[in-house]
Amino acid sequence: MTPQSSVFVMAALKIEREAELRVLLASMNELSGQANPANPLVPFTEFRQIHYARFAILEDETLGDIHAYFLPRVDYPVCLSFMADFDGMADDFRAELAQRAGAGLDRIFSCCQGYTPGTNLAQWMKNHEHPAAAMYVNWVGRTAAQVEEENALRLALEAEMQSAPSAYEGKTPRQIHAALKDFVYREKYEGRLKLTAPQATPFSWWFRNLVHLVGVPLVLLALAPVLILYAPVFLYQLRTREKSDPEIAPQVDPAYEEELAHLEDHDVTNQFTVIGSVKPGRFRRGTLIFVLWVLNWTARHIFNRGHLARVSTIHFARWVFVNDKRRVVFASNYDGSLDSYMDDFINKVGWGLNLAFSVGIGYPTTNWLVLDGSKNEQKFKYVLRRHELPTEVWYKAYPGLTAFDLRRNGRIRQGIERSAASAEELREWAALL
Amino acid sequence: MGGAVVNTVNYADVQGLVRFGFVAMTEACYVLVKIKNAAAARTWLSGASERVTTAVERKPAPPAALQIAFTRGGLEALQVPGNVVAGFSSEFLGGMTGDGNRSRRLGDTGTNSPKDWEWGAGLKTPDAVVMLFAEPGKLEAWRAQIENGSWGAAFEEIQRLTPSDIGGREPFGFIDGTSQPDLDWDQARKVSANRDQLSYGNVVCLGEFLLGYSNEYGRFTDRPVLGAGDHGSEELDSASDRPGKDLGKNGTYLVIRQLQQDVRGFWQFLDKAAGGNRQARYQLAEAMVGRRIEDGAPLVPLIDRSIPGVGTGANPAKRKMDVENNQFTYDSDAMGIRCPLGAHIRRGNPRTPDIQGNPTGIISHLIRLLGFGNPNFRGDLVASTRFHRLLRRGREYGPKLTPEEALQPAFSGDPQRGLHFVAINANIQRQFEFVQNAWIMRTKFNGLSEESDPLLGNREAVPGCPFTDAFSLPQENSVGRRILDIPQFVTVRGGAYFFLPGIRALKYLSKAGG
Numbered sequence: 001m002t003p004q005s006s007v008f009v010m011a012a013l014k015i016e017r018e019a020e021l022r023v024l025l026a027s028m029n030e031l032s033g034q035a036n037p038a039n040p041l042v043p044f045t046e047f048r049q050i051h052y053a054r055f056a057i058l059e060d061e062t063l064g065d066i067h068a069y070f071l072p073r074v075d076y077p078v079c080l081s082f083m084a085d086f087d088g089m090a091d092d093f094r095a096e097l098a099q100r101a102g103a104g105l106d107r108i109f110s111c112c113q114g115y116t117p118g119t120n121l122a123q124w125m126k127n128h129e130h131p132a133a134a135m136y137v138n139w140v141g142r143t144a145a146q147v148e149e150e151n152a153l154r155l156a157l158e159a160e161m162q163s164a165p166s167a168y169e170g171k172t173p174r175q176i177h178a179a180l181k182d183f184v185y186r187e188k189y190e191g192r193l194k195l196t197a198p199q200a201t202p203f204s205w206w207f208r209n210l211v212h213l214v215g216v217p218l219v220l221l222a223l224a225p226v227l228i229l230y231a232p233v234f235l236y237q238l239r240t241r242e243k244s245d246p247e248i249a250p251q252v253d254p255a256y257e258e259e260l261a262h263l264e265d266h267d268v269t270n271q272f273t274v275i276g277s278v279k280p281g282r283f284r285r286g287t288l289i290f291v292l293w294v295l296n297w298t299a300r301h302i303f304n305r306g307h308l309a310r311v312s313t314i315h316f317a318r319w320v321f322v323n324d325k326r327r328v329v330f331a332s333n334y335d336g337s338l339d340s341y342m343d344d345f346i347n348k349v350g351w352g353l354n355l356a357f358s359v360g361i362g363y364p365t366t367n368w369l370v371l372d373g374s375k376n377e378q379k380f381k382y383v384l385r386r387h388e389l390p391t392e393v394w395y396k397a398y399p400g401l402t403a404f405d406l407r408r409n410g411r412i413r414q415g416i417e418r419s420a421a422s423a424e425e426l427r428e429w430a431a432l433l
Numbered sequence: 434m435g436g437a438v439v440n441t442v443n444y445a446d447v448q449g450l451v452r453f454g455f456v457a458m459t460e461a462c463y464v465l466v467k468i469k470n471a472a473a474a475r476t477w478l479s480g481a482s483e484r485v486t487t488a489v490e491r492k493p494a495p496p497a498a499l500q501i502a503f504t505r506g507g508l509e510a511l512q513v514p515g516n517v518v519a520g521f522s523s524e525f526l527g528g529m530t531g532d533g534n535r536s537r538r539l540g541d542t543g544t545n546s547p548k549d550w551e552w553g554a555g556l557k558t559p560d561a562v563v564m565l566f567a568e569p570g571k572l573e574a575w576r577a578q579i580e581n582g583s584w585g586a587a588f589e590e591i592q593r594l595t596p597s598d599i600g601g602r603e604p605f606g607f608i609d610g611t612s613q614p615d616l617d618w619d620q621a622r623k624v625s626a627n628r629d630q631l632s633y634g635n636v637v638c639l640g641e642f643l644l645g646y647s648n649e650y651g652r653f654t655d656r657p658v659l660g661a662g663d664h665g666s667e668e669l670d671s672a673s674d675r676p677g678k679d680l681g682k683n684g685t686y687l688v689i690r691q692l693q694q695d696v697r698g699f700w701q702f703l704d705k706a707a708g709g710n711r712q713a714r715y716q717l718a719e720a721m722v723g724r725r726i727e728d729g730a731p732l733v734p735l736i737d738r739s740i741p742g743v744g745t746g747a748n749p750a751k752r753k754m755d756v757e758n759n760q761f762t763y764d765s766d767a768m769g770i771r772c773p774l775g776a777h778i779r780r781g782n783p784r785t786p787d788i789q790g791n792p793t794g795i796i797s798h799l800i801r802l803l804g805f806g807n808p809n810f811r812g813d814l815v816a817s818t819r820f821h822r823l824l825r826r827g828r829e830y831g832p833k834l835t836p837e838e839a840l841q842p843a844f845s846g847d848p849q850r851g852l853h854f855v856a857i858n859a860n861i862q863r864q865f866e867f868v869q870n871a872w873i874m875r876t877k878f879n880g881l882s883e884e885s886d887p888l889l890g891n892r893e894a895v896p897g898c899p900f901t902d903a904f905s906l907p908q909e910n911s912v913g914r915r916i917l918d919i920p921q922f923v924t925v926r927g928g929a930y931f932f933l934p935g936i937r938a939l940k941y942l943s944k945a946g947g
Contacts, residue, residue, distance in 0.1 A: 155899060161912060168912055176912055251655065254523050261534035267896055268877055303804070310788075310804040310813055337538050339862055340871035347787060347817035350627075351802075375626035377650050377863070400897020404814065404880045411810075428810070431768055433912045 001141035001201045003209075004051070005090045008320050008329075010058065011112035011128045012077035018057075021080065021111040025055050025392040033263030033271075035395035041104030044395040047096065049087040051144050052316055052333045055108070055393040056081050056273045060327070062387060065361045068246040069280050076323055080112055081273075082125075083331055085316040087143040089202070094122040132318040133289070133328075134296035134356075140304040141198070142406065144397045149194050150409035151401060153184070156193055157412065157433060173426035176433075177415065184416050195413060209300070216297040237283050238369060245279060248362025249379035252386050260388055265337050268402050269315065271394040272332045272341070274387045276360040278325065285325055287369075288359040292319050295356060306407045310348035313341065315403050319356065328360070335402040342381050350374040360387070408432055442618055442639070442646075444488040446670070446683040446935045450500050450564070450826055451643060451857055452488035452618075454610070458498055458566035459598035461828055462576070463689070463853065465552055465559035465929075466588035468510035471946065473587035475511065478943035480582060482936060486566075497567035497575040501939065502687045502931035504528065507560030512946025514664070517680065520657025521932065524861040525686060529928045530554040538866065540874035540885070543893045545925040551691065552592040552927040559591055562689065562931055592927070594691065594853050596828030603829055604694045604850040605888070605922075606836045607722050608729035611758050612782060614822040615742030616642055626651050629787035629798075630819060633762050635742030637822050644859050645673060645682030645935075649819050654859045656681025668941040683935030685857050688865045690928035692889070693851040699888075699922045700839035706916055717916070718836075720906055721887035723776030726836075728757075732772040735760045767809045769907040774811075774879050777888045780872045782822070783815045783879070811880045821867045824857040851926070861930055876901050889923050 013021065030036035035053075037045035044050055058079040066073055086093050097105060098121040109115045115124060160183050161168045168176050187193035220227075264270050278285050299308065308314055317332035334341045345353055354373035358366045364380050366373035374380040398406075415421070415429035449455070468474045478501070486498035503511075505526050508518050518526070527535065530547035541547055547554035567575045603609035614637040622638055624630075624647075640648030644656045658677035659666040672679035700714070707713035719725055723732055735757070744756035762784040766772055772779055789812055792798040800806040807813055831850030858864035872878055873886045876895055884903040885891065892902040906914040934942060 158915075162915070162917065169914070171911065173910065173912075251519075251523065254526055257523055258527070258532050258534070261532060265534055265537045268875075268898075307804040309802065310816075312804070312814065335877065336875070337870055339538075340867055343817075343820065343863060343867060343871075347820065348813070371627045375650055376652060378652070378655055378860075398897065400895055402877045404877065405882060408810075408880065427910055430910075430912045431907060432810075 002087045002143050002199050003202070003205045004085060004087055004137045004140060004143075004316075005093065006085045006132060006135060006316070006318060007083065007090055007093065007125065008130050008132060008318065008331075009082040009125045009128050010079050010130055010322060010329075011109065011114065012079050013057070014111055014113055015078070017111040018078065021108065022057070022392065024108060024111070025057075028055075028393045031266050033391055033394055034266050035393050037395065039104075041108065042097075042101040044397070046100055047086070047093075048145055049093065049096075049143070050395070051085045051087075051147075051397050052271075053084040053086075053393075053395040054082070054271055054273070054331070054391050056083070056331075056389055056391045058273075058275055058322075058329065058389060060275050060277075060387075060389075062248075062276065062362070065248050066277060066280065068248060068361065071280055074326075076327065077113075079322075080108070081329065082108075083318070085137070085333075087145075089205075090126075091122075094125050097125070098122040130320050130322055132296075133292040133321050134299060134319040136299040136308055136314060136317040136332075137304065138308075138312075138315050138403050139306055139406065139410070140300070142410065145196065146198075147398050147401065147406055147409075149196060150413045151398065151405070153193060153195065153416070154409045154412050156187060157183070157416075161433065173430035174423065176430055177421070177426050181416055195417070212297070213301050216293070220294075235368075238287075241279075241283065242366055242368075245365065246362065247364055247379060249364060249382045250386070252382055257385060260385070260390055261338075263390055263394070267396060267399050269333055269335050269396055269399075270338060270341070271391045272330075272334060272338070273389045273391045274330045274384060275327060275389060276330075276357075276362075276387045277327050278359050279361050284359045288328070289321075289325070291355050291359075295319075306403065308349070309352055311344060312407075313344065313403055330357075333396065335404070338385075339381075342384060343377075346374045346377055346380060353380070442488075442620075442643075443670075443683065444490070446937055447488035447643065448500050448684075448933055448935070449486040449488050449498055450687075450855075450933070451685060451824070452490075452616075454826055455486075455498050455566040457494060458496070458568050460569060460572035461564070461566045461596045462572065463594040463596075464563040464565070464580075464588075464590055465592040465594065466561050466563065466590055468507060468560045468587065469589050470586050471510055471512055473583040475943050475945070476583045477587045478511075478939065481579065482939040482943055484579070485936060485939060487936060496571050497565070499575075499579055500564040500566075500933065501561060502564070502933040503561045503942070504559060504929055504931055506558060508932070508942070508945075510560050511942055513942065514946075517657045517659060517663075520655070520680070522655065522686070522861060524866060525930050525932060528558065529688075529690075529930050530558070535866075538870040538874075540869065540889070540891045540893070541925055541928075543891055544921065545891050547928075550925065550927045553691075553929045557591055557927075559929055561588075562687075562929075594830065596830050596853050597832065599829050599831075599833040602833075603827075603852055604696045604831060604834065605699050605718070605722075606696075607718075607724060607726055609829070609852070610825050610827065611724065611729045612778070614641070614824060615745055616824070620646065624649055624651050631788065631791050631793065632786050633740065633784045633818060635740055635759070637742070637819060641820075641822060641859055641864070642824050642857055643683060643685050645670075645679050645684075648859065654681075656684075665941045665944050668944065669937050670935075680934075680938050680941060682938070684938050685859050685933050686861050687931040687933045688854070688856040688858065688861060688928070689931065690854040691851065691926040692854050693849055693924045693926045695920075695922050695924070696834050696850050697839045697841075697843050697847075698920055700836050702920060702922075704840055715836075720773050721777060721904060723772045723778035724758075730757060731759075731761045731778070732776070733761050733763060733766045734771075736762060736765075767811065769905075770909050773904070773906050775881050775884050775887060775905060777886055780878055780886050781868060783818050783872070785816050785818045787817045787819070789813055789816070815872075815879050821864055821872070822858075823864055823868060826855040826857065827852050828855070829853075851923075857933070881905060887919065890919075890921070892919065892921050 028039040313335040315333040320329045351370040354366045354370050364376040615635045638649045640646035653674040657680040658672045666678040669678035670682045703714045743759045744752045792801045887904045902919045904916040
């Protein structure tokens with residue numbers, strides 16, 4: 001199995017070059033916000049390991065919200081961020097980026113402070129990376145190449161059944177399975193289909209994953225006495241704050257909403273980038289660190305097969321602390337339009353949204369950390385939209401495919417590669433076609 | 434409620450269309466107008482606001498009805514202050530054709546593109562719609578009464594929509610408007626924002642269809658609430674959820690779309706797909722719709738338990754029919770063998786609870802909450818239907834054409850046919866737009882691929898998808914059957930979002946700016 005990795009590079013802009021950078025980023029697109037896969041600056045399509053990538057300028061218009069806590073506004077510099085989700089290891093990815101897109105990235109990053117042309121690009125990126133506090137991957141181990149192969153497989157099977165209906169209609173699942181298996185065998189032999197076997201799991205990754213799998217519960221277990229003793233105090237601290245924390249949820253400026261919407265719904269999948277400040281004080285920050293630490297563990301070891309709790313429309317998502325954990329960037333790739341994404345979330349995992357986002361300044365009032373909050377539907381949507389940022393350049397390696405498509409295609413492939421299966425299994429398999 | 438009357442709706446303040454379909458008034462016309470002169474329009478409105486048909490039940494029923502609704506442009510033309518207008522929802526303010534993203538989401542691209550509409554875009558965007566309904570033979574006289582006084586000075590007519598009565602069936606030949614939500618007028622329904630509803634129900638909180646009341650989240654949908662000192666606010670009722678005077682109260686949003694239906698194209702395509710077999714042709718049409726053409730019965734069997742809000746009317750015959758047509762869910766047909774997953778009514782109303790599997794125990798609920806324990810592969814993709822309901826008041830236009838007649842080629846001058854789709858909802862984004870976008874138009878609805886709504890789909894290309902014009906018929910114990918190359922049957926010809934004010938709000942509008 002090839003594990004997935006991600007990078008999140010962030011660097012302050014040279015303000016005098018912001019306009020130039022925006023033009024440069026826009027030149028990478030073929031449609032508003034949609035990257036031209038073969039753009040000369042970063043020819044994404046040449047990187048077979050990339051699933052998603054984006055450039056977003058992080059300019060937070062909500063920094064003044066801190067006034068609600070009678071604290072002075074901190075003017076964090078406007079930053080450029082580059083994010084990518086890919087197969088394999090980050091070191092290899094950075095090296096390949098430097099090699100294939102070095103000149104383009106050089107032009108882009110030279111608009112950032114502390115970057116001088118000719119710098120060792122891979123090293124510079126590494127120095128400006130922020131690790132994700134929590135990372136969600138829809139299906140750990142599914143590579144971009146595999147997605148492509150499995151989609152080609154499904155389309156070939158569909159075409160085969162359409163072109164020779166008499167060979168399949170009215171046949172039993174077992175007969176269909178055998179016939180399609182033969183068909184795939186022939187297609188592979190002719191070189192028209194390819195189903196690459198998974199590679200061996202890198203030992204270092206496997207080992208670190210195992211340590212993480214066991215380590216987090218062990219640490220929790222060791223901390224349990226403290227946590228239990230602290231729980232009443234925690235609840236007291238939480239309730240006091242929940243009763244007084246201000247909501248900052250005005251209706252979003254229609255012009256801003258339109259600017260964001262302009263970038264959306266060109267593909268069946270959309271991007272989402274938000275930034276927000278964590279409520280002041282150690283309590284909220286500590287809570288978030290803990291929540292994301294646990295969330296990250298569940299995403300890595302439990303929700304790594306097609307769904308994050310009840311939501312099965314997220315491809316990749318990350319929470320990243322920036323500015324000394326005083327701010328958080330959340331970025332995701334999800335299926336459907338933003339409105340339906342938010343509705344789906346509110347109705348299916350409203351409690352989870354509250355856990356992961358209620359520490360943001362202005363979030364709709366929660367109760368007991370998981371109740372209400374996002375269920376204040378309109379305010380929740382305003383807050384999210386207000387904190388959302390335009391994603392200047394967004395790349396998806398497999399346009400037209402949803403997370404569900406990938407899951408179904410994977411199942412179709414599994415079925416084709418199986419030799420023995422029960423009648424029930426074959427019946428379920430045939431229903432996928 | 435034990436005599437507590439605080440929650441009683443003042444029907445006299447609600448436009449009648451929210452409560453009645455005016456079905457006995459088989460004649461209708463919707464006049465789309467621009468406001469030429471604000472003062473004249475206000476004069477006409479102040480007279481008309483007395484004649485607007487309210488939701489009060491009258492015996493005998495009135496022979497004719499009048500309803501009035503405004504777009505953003507209309508409110509501005511009446512000189513409603515900008516800060517008041519800004520209190521309406523962003524979808525209403527942006528308008529149905531306001532931006533390219535909305536058009537993409539609604540499927541208004543390609544031949545559905547607003548630039549080709551007969552009305553609703555650019556200069557043909559109405560400020561208001563004046564809807565007239567009348568019993569047979571009485572429409573002309575009613576019109577003469579309404580389009581009177583300062584009407585001529587006030588308005589410029591940009592389009593007149595004239596629904597026709599073709600016997601309660603939409604132009605393709607199916608009974609239309611069979612399933613409607615049951616509005617909780619008494620506000621007896623209790624919802625808790627944090628509690629999942631474990632089974633599908635048809636009773637829906639009043640706040641989903643009327644502003645100023647609690648919705649399915651137990652919240653009040655945003656709408657303009659004026660300060661007590663604001664100009665004209667003395668006309669308005671106090672808001673129930675906060676201080677101030679509620680301009681939205683007893684009002685709602687009206688979505689109107691003109692959907693042209695290619696009736697001949699529909700039946701001729703089906704005839705070809707069915708190899709000329711009459712029975713197979715009807716079967717395929719029924720699979721696309723999800724109901725039988727003859728009586729509107731669903732393709733899935735009725736369930737034993739009654740569904741709250743189904744079969745609750747006062748009329749026993751209608752109650753029985755409602756049970757026969759609506760006492761069902763798709764729980765017994767998870768694979769779509771009886772009713773295809775992409776059938777029109779299954780997209781429009783998937784009848785799903787908040788969480789599948791009726792998990793009554795804490796542990797089973799927790800397992801479901803974490804996304805596990807679902808025996809069905811598609812299982813949990815589409816949930817919480819109750820937040821996405823529409824009250825439909827559509828009427829057909831054009832002459833009737835039976836499915837058999839439709840097989841004949843069109844003659845020159847063949848009149849147009851279609852539906853003036855009218856939907857009522859308090860939150861356009863979460864109701865109409867969600868249903869239209871995520872359920873009807875989306876080619877990935879419920880895990881499907883390469884197909885949108887069999888009736889309404891625009892068949893427009895989706896990047897990365899080989900085609901979008903299929904319809905899947907899952908088969909028991911075999912691979913599914915797929916109908917391919919389905920042409921577009923429905924073309925959008927016009928549309929707009931309106932605010933349908935309460936009567937007090939109408940009076941406020943008639944005095945706005947003055």
